Amino acid sequence: xxxxxxxxxxxxxxxxxxxxxxxxxxxxxxxxxxxxxxxxxxxxxxxxxxxxxxxxxxxxxxxxxxxxxxxxxxxxxxxxxxxxxxxxxxxxxxxxxxxxxxxxxxxxxxxxxxxxxxxxxxxxxxxxxxxxxxxxxxxxxxxxxxxxxxxxxxxxxxxxxxxxxxxxxxxxxxxxxxxxxxxxxxxxxxxxxxxxxxxxxxxxxxxxxxxxxxxxxxxxxxxxxxxxxxxxxxxxxxxxxxxxxxxxxxxxxxxxxxxxxxxxxxxxxxxxxxxxxxxxxxxxxxxxxxxxxxxxxxxxxxxxxxxxxxxxxxxxxxxxxxxxxxxxxxxxxxxxxxxxxxxxxxxxxxxxxxxxxxxxxxxxxxxxxxxxxxxxxxxxxxxxxxxxxxxxxxxxxxxxxxxxxxxxxxxxxxxxxxxxxxxxxxxxxxxxxxxxxxxxxxxxxxxxxxxxxxxxxxxxxxxxxxxxxxxxxxxxxxxxxxxxxxxxxxxxxxxx
Amino acid sequence: xxxxxxxxxxxxxxxxxxxxxxxxxxxxxxxxxxxxxxxxxxxxxxxxxxxxxxxxxxxxxxxxxxxxxxxxxxxxxxxxxxxxxxxxxxxxxxxxxxxxxxxxxxxxxxxxxxxxxxxxxxxxxxxxxxxxxxxxxxxxxxxxxxxxxxxxxxxxxxxxxxxxxxxxxxxxxxxxxxxxxxxxxxxxxxxxxxxxxxxxxxxxxxxxxxxxxxxxxxxxxxxxxxxxxxxxxxxxxxxxxxxxxxxxxxxxxxxxxxxxxxxxxxxxxxxxxxxxxxxxxxxxxxxxxxxxxxxxxxxxxxxxxxxxxxxxxxxxxxxxxxxxxxxxxxxxxxxxxxxxxxxxxxxxxxxxxxxxxxxxxxxxxxxxxxxxxxxxxxxxxxxxxxxxxxxxxxxxxxxxxxxxxxxxxxxxxxxxxxxxxxxxxxxxxxxxxxxxxxxxxxxxxxxxxxxxxxxxxxxxxxxxxxxxxxxxxxxxxxxxxxxxxxxxx
Numbered sequence: 001x002x003x004x005x006x007x008x009x010x011x012x013x014x015x016x017x018x019x020x021x022x023x024x025x026x027x028x029x030x031x032x033x034x035x036x037x038x039x040x041x042x043x044x045x046x047x048x049x050x051x052x053x054x055x056x057x058x059x060x061x062x063x064x065x066x067x068x069x070x071x072x073x074x075x076x077x078x079x080x081x082x083x084x085x086x087x088x089x090x091x092x093x094x095x096x097x098x099x100x101x102x103x104x105x106x107x108x109x110x111x112x113x114x115x116x117x118x119x120x121x122x123x124x125x126x127x128x129x130x131x132x133x134x135x136x137x138x139x140x141x142x143x144x145x146x147x148x149x150x151x152x153x154x155x156x157x158x159x160x161x162x163x164x165x166x167x168x169x170x171x172x173x174x175x176x177x178x179x180x181x182x183x184x185x186x187x188x189x190x191x192x193x194x195x196x197x198x199x200x201x202x203x204x205x206x207x208x209x210x211x212x213x214x215x216x217x218x219x220x221x222x223x224x225x226x227x228x229x230x231x232x233x234x235x236x237x238x239x240x241x242x243x244x245x246x247x248x249x250x251x252x253x254x255x256x257x258x259x260x261x262x263x264x265x266x267x268x269x270x271x272x273x274x275x276x277x278x279x280x281x282x283x284x285x286x287x288x289x290x291x292x293x294x295x296x297x298x299x300x301x302x303x304x305x306x307x308x309x310x311x312x313x314x315x316x317x318x319x320x321x322x323x324x325x326x327x328x329x330x331x332x333x334x335x336x337x338x339x340x341x342x343x344x345x346x347x348x349x350x351x352x353x354x355x356x357x358x359x360x361x362x363x364x365x366x367x368x369x370x371x372x373x374x375x376x377x378x379x380x381x382x383x384x385x386x387x388x389x390x391x392x393x394x395x396x397x398x399x400x401x402x403x404x405x406x407x408x409x410x411x412x413x414x415x416x417x418x419x420x421x422x423x424x425x426x427x428x429x430x431x432x433x434x435x436x437x438x439x440x441x442x443x444x445x446x447x448x449x450x451x452x453x454x455x456x457x458x459x460x461x462x463x464x465x466x467x468x469x470x471x472x473x474x475x476x477x478x479x480x481x482x483x484x485x486x487x488x489x490x491x492x493x494x495x496x
Numbered sequence: 497x498x499x500x501x502x503x504x505x506x507x508x509x510x511x512x513x514x515x516x517x518x519x520x521x522x523x524x525x526x527x528x529x530x531x532x533x534x535x536x537x538x539x540x541x542x543x544x545x546x547x548x549x550x551x552x553x554x555x556x557x558x559x560x561x562x563x564x565x566x567x568x569x570x571x572x573x574x575x576x577x578x579x580x581x582x583x584x585x586x587x588x589x590x591x592x593x594x595x596x597x598x599x600x601x602x603x604x605x606x607x608x609x610x611x612x613x614x615x616x617x618x619x620x621x622x623x624x625x626x627x628x629x630x631x632x633x634x635x636x637x638x639x640x641x642x643x644x645x646x647x648x649x650x651x652x653x654x655x656x657x658x659x660x661x662x663x664x665x666x667x668x669x670x671x672x673x674x675x676x677x678x679x680x681x682x683x684x685x686x687x688x689x690x691x692x693x694x695x696x697x698x699x700x701x702x703x704x705x706x707x708x709x710x711x712x713x714x715x716x717x718x719x720x721x722x723x724x725x726x727x728x729x730x731x732x733x734x735x736x737x738x739x740x741x742x743x744x745x746x747x748x749x750x751x752x753x754x755x756x757x758x759x760x761x762x763x764x765x766x767x768x769x770x771x772x773x774x775x776x777x778x779x780x781x782x783x784x785x786x787x788x789x790x791x792x793x794x795x796x797x798x799x800x801x802x803x804x805x806x807x808x809x810x811x812x813x814x815x816x817x818x819x820x821x822x823x824x825x826x827x828x829x830x831x832x833x834x835x836x837x838x839x840x841x842x843x844x845x846x847x848x849x850x851x852x853x854x855x856x857x858x859x860x861x862x863x864x865x866x867x868x869x870x871x872x873x874x875x876x877x878x879x880x881x882x883x884x885x886x887x888x889x890x891x892x893x894x895x896x897x898x899x900x901x902x903x904x905x906x907x908x909x910x911x912x913x914x915x916x917x918x919x920x921x922x923x924x925x926x927x928x929x930x931x932x933x934x935x936x937x938x939x940x941x942x943x944x945x946x947x948x949x950x951x952x953x954x955x956x957x958x959x960x961x962x963x964x965x966x967x968x969x970x971x972x973x974x975x976x977x978x979x980x981x982x983x984x985x
């Protein structure tokens with residue numbers, strides 16, 4: 001076998017396969033890491049990585065090999081990963097996709113990434129994202145949009161990998177890492193996973209610590225992995241999550257063995273199909289995919305139940321009040337006083353205005369203004385308070401249906417990936433991307449997107465499984481049943 | 497509650513009498529070694545920005561975690577104010593931009609404070625007292641400090657205070673004079689000091705007050721109020737209120753109206769001036785802090801804290817009056833500081849309590865105050881003061897001699913007995929010696945003897961002469977008896 005073939009073979013291993021091969025000493029962490037460094041460096045056309053840390057990767061891989069030799073392998077020993085730009089990494093720039101944080105090097109490590117390093121994972125670099133995770137196409141990044149490795153058949157057009165974890169999804173789909181961290185506030189893990197033929201899970205709110213994660217909307221933000229398979233996601237999430245006393249909203253619940261749920265029979269499980277998710281004007285392909293998913297689960301022995309989540313139609317407006325409200329406050333610290341971008345001005349007010357006008361992009365400014373508005377005296381009750389009430393109703397809808405079903409099946413997105421630039425002028429059509437995913441954030445529930453097929457243009461489509469709070473096990477079980485049935489084996493043709 | 501001021505509190509203007517209505521928001525720094533949400537150390541005198549964690553500096557991704565001890569201190573304070581403790585409270589963000597506010601918001605409790613309604617009894621100088629309702633007490637974090645006078649072109653920011661726990665104690669508008677307002681703050685300070693929940697040091701800014709002042713015709717509807725921000729001494733509170741009340745009365749009597757606004761007290765001029773008008777008031781966009789869960793307290797924990805409460809000033813005062821027979825005034829003075837009462841009780845053990853109280857209050861506290869000290873750094877221990885009072889009680893020294901002994905106690909470390917011995921201050925009760933002295937005085941003043949025989953009230957002159965001759969050491973009663981016997985009056 002020549003080295004080129006070997007490297008390609010290495011890249012073809014899933015995270016689970018690689019773990020086994022490493023443990024069996026068939027491959028070394030160093031070899032694996034070198035293969036990914038080469039892939040990362042060769043994939044710059046995708047603009048997935050904003051910072052590459054090959055030296056750090058080599059050093060970490062070497063340490064992994066030493067631990068593997070001593071039989072002290074951690075949960076993710078020697079696995080090369082990419083890290084979304086909003087996870088603070090000590091000594092490595094963390095810019096959250098924003099000009100205002102360009103060049104910011106945190107002197108501390110986020111809990112999620114620390115957990116990954118403690119499990120033996122190797123850091124390849126930082127991944128591009130929509131600015132402050134506000135966006136569904138990665139086009140709001142101050143560091144340029146990320147390209148989806150997938151292209152429509154017979155087209156040279158560049159498609160979005162989705163957002164905000166666009167860099168993460170692109171890097172995983174483009175075989176430039178074995179897995180990537182993402183964060184999901186309204187669908188920012190699941191939508192990019194669906195657009196790139198990858199798997200992404202947003203766990204229950206509070207499973208992963210938010211400490212050291214640049215905040216967008218604190219009550220909705222949740223970290224999760226994007227990987228190639230459901231089992232890979234289970235393995236990676238296992239290492240990422242767990243109670244953290246540095247985050248007051250972190251859950252104290254035990255973390256079960258997620259990987260053990262993958263492949264488990266779903267016979268006799270009740271799967272709810274929420275009728276409100278059947279939307280007017282939804283493309284026929286999405287309908288077909290959903291029906292196909294229902295059939296797969298039925299074949300696997302699950303019982304399909306029609307359910308209703310009556311407040312679904314309010315979810316998107318509710319989300320676009322709560323998330324910007326929290327963001328307007330969370331982003332107040334970017335004022336040019338202590339770190340990050342600073343513009344000069346004659347007065348204090350001018351320094352603030354110039355810094356924030358120049359440092360933030362248009363979408364971020366739009367949301368800061370919406371958020372400021374809905375929290376203002378005289379508007380608070382009509383918008384923010386009402387949105388909180390609607391949020392409670394949405395959560396109650398889920399509580400109600402989960403009395404009779406074990407999980408819900410929905411499409412992940414209302415369409416396949418679109419071309420860069422296609423929707424960036426129309427924020428509303430962009431916001432509609434989150435229509436099936438925001439409910440999970442508002443209710444704090446776990447949700448996974450699993451690749452389930454291709455659309456007529458040959459672009460991937462995903463199905464979403466939503467579960468009860470803290471019941472990622474069922475989500476993984478149903479997700480892996482879909483994965484098995486779908487047998488999704490398509491790969492993007494390498495053009496970069 | 498006293499809704500109308502006593503007559504003496506009314507202010508006379510050109511159109512008649514006015515009543516001033518005062519409510520206070522007192523910011524008391526929680527006595528704690530660590531900040532409210534960051535665990536960073538709290539300390540006066542650290543170098544600039546030395547006590548600052550990444551959380552206090554508002555770094556990206558940093559999250560607040562509540563300091564349980566600060567919560568306990570707030571509960572303890574609430575209990576000390578006879579207030580309702582809320583088993584569920586929440587934290588809100590108060591949003592505004594300022595360089596010494598790193599997060600761009602202050603975490604406070606706007607909607608659901610940890611402590612609700614309470615009431616305290618406040619004593620006036622004249623011994624009368626009045627009640628003040630407590631509306632609420634809530635926990636919040638302090639901002640940093642902007643220093644504008646170190647450089648003509650720059651403002652320096654010190655974040656040491658950023659994130660320090662404060663209790664904001666809000667009173668009902670129950671005060672009707674500047675002195676009452678100061679008395680309320682004094683009482684509050686006494687209570688938090690007893691509880692150990694705030695050191696009450698106004699000079700260091702560890703306790704400061706926002707004062708709400710309005711005026712009205714006695715019994716009339718409440719007037720528009722102005723808030724005077726950040727007043728940091730008792731005398732400034734009095735001056736600020738007096739000035740502000742006069743200002744408002746003048747405006748109203750000239751046919752004007754009061755604009756609701758925030759004002760600042762200028763220490764140098766003794767005046768208040770506009771800081772910002774209602775139109776310019778910040779819209780703080782309060783909303784629940786999504787980084788913090790509601791604070792839920794178990795009733796059992798609250799009860800445990802209640803059990804550890806010290807005896808509070810009102811209870812202590814009542815006990816000193818009952819157990820030691822002290823006057824309300826004396827007991828009141830002694831309980832203004834726990835250490836004073838402790839001193840008194842230590843000294844009074846087995847002694848004449850009234851005498852101990854007099855010496856403690858009049859002589860010791862008076863002298864300490866003159867030298868700018870309090871009981872904590874008294875050069876005379878309770879034991880040494882008690883030793884001196886014992887000598888008065890058994891007649892070894894007179895009260896007059898005791899004044900001299902007291903001076904020696906202050907200046908040396910000797911006991912009263914040693915001082916009396918060393919300086920020969922023992923009272924002379926030996927009648928032979930006294931008789932001899934009386935005889936000598938009478939022999940030298942035969943004319944006075946004749947006069948005194950006719951006019952017995954002149955006998956006092958002989959007492960004075962004998963005391964002088966004996967250097968004040970003669971027992972005055974014995975001297976008096978002998979003189980009267982010799983004069984035959």
